[in-house]
Amino acid sequence: MSPRQIEVSEPRQVGITELVLRDAHQSLMATRMAMEDMIDACADIDAAGYWSVECWGGATYDACIRFLNEDPWQRLRTFRELLPNSRLQMLLRGQNLLGYRHYNDEVVDRFVDKSAENGMDVFRVFDAMNDPRNLEHAMAAVKKAGKHAQGTICYTISPVHTTEGYVKLAGQLLDMGADSIAFKDMAALLKPQPAYDIVKGIKDTYGSDVQINVHCHSTTGVTQVSLMKAIEAGADVVDTAVSSMSLGPGHNPTESVVEMLEGTGYTTGLDLDRVLKIRDHFKKIRPKYADFESKTLVDTNIFKSQIPGGMLSNMESQLRAQGAEARIDEVMNMVPVCRKDAGYPPLVTPSSQIVGTQAVFNVLMGPYKVMTGEFADMMLGYYGASPAERNPEIIKQAAAQAKKDPIDVRPADLLEPEWDKLVSEASALQGFDGTEEDVLTYALFPGVASTFFENRSKGPKSVAKSEAQLKAEAEGKASTALN
Amino acid sequence: MSPRQIEVSEPRQVGITELVLRDAHQSLMATRMAMEDMIDACADIDAAGYWSVECWGGATYDACIRFLNEDPWQRLRTFRELLPNSRLQMLLRGQNLLGYRHYNDEVVDRFVDKSAENGMDVFRVFDAMNDPRNLEHAMAAVKKAGKHAQGTICYTISPVHTTEGYVKLAGQLLDMGADSIAFKDMAALLKPQPAYDIVKGIKDTYGSDVQINVHCHSTTGVTQVSLMKAIEAGADVVDTAVSSMSLGPGHNPTESVVEMLEGTGYTTGLDLDRVLKIRDHFKKIRPKYADFESKTLVDTNIFKSQIPGGMLSNMESQLRAQGAEARIDEVMNMVPVCRKDAGYPPLVTPSSQIVGTQAVFNVLMGPYKVMTGEFADMMLGYYGASPAERNPEIIKQAAAQAKKDPIDVRPADLLEPEWDKLVSEASALQGFDGTEEDVLTYALFPGVASTFFENRSKGPKSVAKSEAQLKAEAEGKASTALN
Ligand SMILES: [Co+2]
Numbered sequence: 001m002s003p004r005q006i007e008v009s010e011p012r013q014v015g016i017t018e019l020v021l022r023d024a025h026q027s028l029m030a031t032r033m034a035m036e037d038m039i040d041a042c043a044d045i046d047a048a049g050y051w052s053v054e055c056w057g058g059a060t061y062d063a064c065i066r067f068l069n070e071d072p073w074q075r076l077r078t079f080r081e082l083l084p085n086s087r088l089q090m091l092l093r094g095q096n097l098l099g100y101r102h103y104n105d106e107v108v109d110r111f112v113d114k115s116a117e118n119g120m121d122v123f124r125v126f127d128a129m130n131d132p133r134n135l136e137h138a139m140a141a142v143k144k145a146g147k148h149a150q151g152t153i154c155y156t157i158s159p160v161h162t163t164e165g166y167v168k169l170a171g172q173l174l175d176m177g178a179d180s181i182a183f184k185d186m187a188a189l190l191k192p193q194p195a196y197d198i199v200k201g202i203k204d205t206y207g208s209d210v211q212i213n214v215h216c217h218s219t220t221g222v223t224q225v226s227l228m229k230a231i232e233a234g235a236d237v238v239d240t241a242v243s244s245m246s247l248g249p250g251h252n253p254t255e256s257v258v259e260m261l262e263g264t265g266y267t268t269g270l271d272l273d274r275v276l277k278i279r280d281h282f283k284k285i286r287p288k289y290a291d292f293e294s295k296t297l298v299d300t301n302i303f304k305s306q307i308p309g310g311m312l313s314n315m316e317s318q319l320r321a322q323g324a325e326a327r328i329d330e331v332m333n334m335v336p337v338c339r340k341d342a343g344y345p346p347l348v349t350p351s352s353q354i355v356g357t358q359a360v361f362n363v364l365m366g367p368y369k370v371m372t373g374e375f376a377d378m379m380l381g382y383y384g385a386s387p388a389e390r391n392p393e394i395i396k397q398a399a400a401q402a403k404k405d406p407i408d409v410r411p412a413d414l415l416e417p418e419w420d421k422l423v424s425e426a427s428a429l430q431g432f433d434g435t436e437e438d439v440l441t442y443a444l445f446p447g448v449a450s451t452f453f454e455n456r457s458k459g460p461k462s463v464a465k466s467e468a469q470l471k472a473e474a475e476g477k478a479s480t481a482l483n
Numbered sequence: 484m485s486p487r488q489i490e491v492s493e494p495r496q497v498g499i500t501e502l503v504l505r506d507a508h509q510s511l512m513a514t515r516m517a518m519e520d521m522i523d524a525c526a527d528i529d530a531a532g533y534w535s536v537e538c539w540g541g542a543t544y545d546a547c548i549r550f551l552n553e554d555p556w557q558r559l560r561t562f563r564e565l566l567p568n569s570r571l572q573m574l575l576r577g578q579n580l581l582g583y584r585h586y587n588d589e590v591v592d593r594f595v596d597k598s599a600e601n602g603m604d605v606f607r608v609f610d611a612m613n614d615p616r617n618l619e620h621a622m623a624a625v626k627k628a629g630k631h632a633q634g635t636i637c638y639t640i641s642p643v644h645t646t647e648g649y650v651k652l653a654g655q656l657l658d659m660g661a662d663s664i665a666f667k668d669m670a671a672l673l674k675p676q677p678a679y680d681i682v683k684g685i686k687d688t689y690g691s692d693v694q695i696n697v698h699c700h701s702t703t704g705v706t707q708v709s710l711m712k713a714i715e716a717g718a719d720v721v722d723t724a725v726s727s728m729s730l731g732p733g734h735n736p737t738e739s740v741v742e743m744l745e746g747t748g749y750t751t752g753l754d755l756d757r758v759l760k761i762r763d764h765f766k767k768i769r770p771k772y773a774d775f776e777s778k779t780l781v782d783t784n785i786f787k788s789q790i791p792g793g794m795l796s797n798m799e800s801q802l803r804a805q806g807a808e809a810r811i812d813e814v815m816n817m818v819p820v821c822r823k824d825a826g827y828p829p830l831v832t833p834s835s836q837i838v839g840t841q842a843v844f845n846v847l848m849g850p851y852k853v854m855t856g857e858f859a860d861m862m863l864g865y866y867g868a869s870p871a872e873r874n875p876e877i878i879k880q881a882a883a884q885a886k887k888d889p890i891d892v893r894p895a896d897l898l899e900p901e902w903d904k905l906v907s908e909a910s911a912l913q914g915f916d917g918t919e920e921d922v923l924t925y926a927l928f929p930g931v932a933s934t935f936f937e938n939r940s941k942g943p944k945s946v947a948k949s950e951a952q953l954k955a956e957a958e959g960k961a962s963t964a965l966n
């Protein structure tokens with residue numbers, strides 16, 4: 001079907017998920033944006049006509065209690081109040097919830113219930129291993145709460161990842177009751193042709209009424225074209241961030257996606273005047289967080305190295321700590337080896353750190369001479385099934401070192417009930433407010449929760465620069481420039 | 484034709500014109516890049532496999548003699564020497580050459596001959612009014628010199644501009660012997676659908692062997708998708724800039740365009756390792772020119788206002804000079820009126836300044852109470868034919884004020900021979916070196932040439948920051964941040 005033929009018929013509506021309140025500032029400024037810098041944009045966001053507004057997730061929760069002295073549940077309730085007409089959306093790490101370990105099913109139920117109760121509408125549920133069993137319980141909990149359960153596929157590239165494989169995975173998520181499928185390209189790896197092929201494959205296989213949401217970052221500079229091809233293939237919703245909070249490690253600009261569709265037979269139906277007001281708001285805010293921003297706008301290295309930027313800098317700092325920064329090339333060559341041994345997991349939190357650290361260990365101490373506990377767990381199935389077979393030799397070593405047997409059940413099946421223990425531990429903390437929400441905060445971030453509870457009453461603090469600081473800096477720079 | 488069908492056949496080669504040596508630094512850093520900052524990238528540029536390397540034009544010529552004390556002809560010869568295997572490409576303003584007025588045909592001939600002799604291969608010839616008669620002589624001169632004459636269409640949007648109109652214009656350029664057609668989108672206005680329609684229209688009408696080059700800026704954030712659609716419609720060559728010198732008011736990133744085509748049935752054939760070396764080179768250079776950069780990355784305002792960013796800031800500073808900055812909205816509403824009266828010229832140098840200044844005058848002093856000499860000339864046909872009829876009432880006023888009759892001949896037909904006069908005037912200048920190249924420098928920039936000739940022997944100077952300055956600034960900023 002050529003675009004010319006499309007043009008004559010009624011334009012098809014493509015939904016937009018606005019990322020500015022969560023992933024945009026997570027990706028651009030280490031999730032540091034204070035609630036006070038978002039509030040004034042909410043009326044326009046609520047009226048712009050987005051399919052959904054992403055505003056919550058693991059990193060926002062973590063940053064709230066770790067850096068901003070802000071209760072993440074209060075943030076959610078504030079968004080609910082300020083965005084009464086919007087679908088609020090969050091990113092949920094399946095059985096990991098917003099934390100870094102698997103939780104017992106009861107904790108998952110309680111977390112999902114409380115999130116729904118506090119105002120969440122759309123739960124984008126993913127798992128770093130793409131193991132559907134790690135999504136299953138959370139998805140069921142979302143459905144039981146009467147909310148939108150979005151089954152998510154993490155996109156990666158490897159010798160075992162194929163269009164057919166992704167289509168099959170989508171089917172497994174639909175079988176478990178997914179209300180929609182999210183295709184999540186956290187590393188900006190998704191090129192236009194696979195974007196087209198995979199979306200089309202899912203639509204052709206499971207029907208055109210299967211809702212597909214496409215999430216791409218813009219790091220490599222190719223993914224706006226991928227969004228276009230995904231839309232041509234039938235994608236229903238695409239994720240963007242308002243232009244003043246876009247590009248680089250962030251996302252494609254909302255206004256540009258609106259404009260690019262003009263005349264194509266697709267339309268977002270967004271109120272562009274509203275979007276431009278949102279843009280103007282964040283244009284003033286962004287410079288206040290400049291110290292948290294990376295300077296790289298476009299980087300296609302990942303297509304060659306297969307190593308996401310954040311993972312690379314982690315490995316570099318690990319090497320530097322050992323005075324071995326010169327060995328980065330060896331480590332980069334080791335990453336594909338470790339990833340293959342581990343059965344080609346997608347490289348996303350936490351698998352990227354687990355694989356990267358093991359690659360550093362392998363280079364510094366010899367291949368698998370020392371295995372990290374996490375890598376051993378991954379080899380033994382404690383993070384879930386991997387996309388391909390894992391290396392049996394390394395599994396044996398992992399079992400010997402960790403003194404554990406490999407498993408092939410769903411990891412959470414092995415977990416004991418833990419809610420009562422979490423309640424009693426949380427209750428012992430100074431400043432604990434007696435709510436289930438606080439127990440969940442403790443469950444997710446036990447190390448940070450106690451400090452946060454203690455200090456909560458002091459109220460939110462901002463790590464942004466003030467207007468005065470920005471002005472002083474500009475003057476300091478000008479005077480240096482005169483030298 | 485769906486991408487899936489394309490995939491099975493041999494990929495079609497799409498050429499790339501690399502813009503880093505001309506338009507990229509013109510758009511990002513006011514054309515200030517010193518030759519010394521480009522030299523080390525040339526070996527990789529020459530070997531990367533570009534269709535052409537754009538490296539010369541009006542603004543580079545101007546900046547060389549005005550700011551860098553560098554002979555633009557020497558720059559051209561250096562590029563010729565450093566890029567022996569590349570097609571060197573320049574942007575030529577038709578009968579205006581690299582200046583701001585129409586030149587007598589003999590001057591055009593001599594300029595083109597000297598450019599060819601000094602190493603130029605591809606002449607991208609355009610006219611701000613899109614009047615083919617203003618291209619005709621320059622195109623013929625290029626062909627006589629045995630070089631590649633690229634007939635250029637400036638893209639704009641107006642009630643009178645249609646796909647059919649652009650296709651017809653392409654035909655006129657082909658009739659005058661164009662070796663290829665360039666579609667030039669200087670304001671990042673070209674959306675995917677018109678990109679597809681116009682390229683397809685030209686190919687369908689004049690044959691698939693007509694070479695089409697597409698030039699887009701990235702200001703609005705939509706044009707990488709437009710390049711994709713242009714390629715799908717048959718575009719042969721697209722213009723990009725290496726990623727470390729891309730985006731914002733510049734262009735789409737070379738590596739991203741290479742990568743986006745993977746698996747689509749199109750390929751650039753570029754040597755990506757070379758391109759990455761070019762990127763690394765300019766990644767180090769760009770910060771040295773940070774003071775010349777604008778901070779805006781994406782701006783879709785032009786779709787609504789129809790006013791390019793540069794034109795807007797011109798008008799704002801004109802208003803400010805009159806203490807009337809508050810009247811910018813009135814001026815913005817006046818621009819479409821003046822543009823309509825002038826017959827909807829594309830808004831590009833110099834028409835954007837001419838229309839913008841008249842709009843300011845109209846607001847400050849009443850509609851056409853005072854007409855600038857340039858606007859009167861435009862109304863009277865002295866810049867060439869306009870895309871649509873001009874307002875007869877305003878033509879009458881212009882004639883009365885300028886005491887000139889309207890013309891409908893090619894403006895340069897009215898010009899007297901001027902070469903001998905230029906030679907004698909140039910010869911009188913201190914530091915004139917007796918060459919025809921120096922006469923041309925004087926002809927193009929009479930106001931700057933004399934100072935340049937006088938100072939030329941002192942050699943090129945850089946306006947870039949030194950490493951030491953960059954370091955001092957970074958430290959200054961850090962200490963301010965500690966306040
Ligand atoms: Co993301």
Ligand SMILES: [Co+2]
Nearest residue numbers: 506669698700
């Ligand atoms: Co340009």
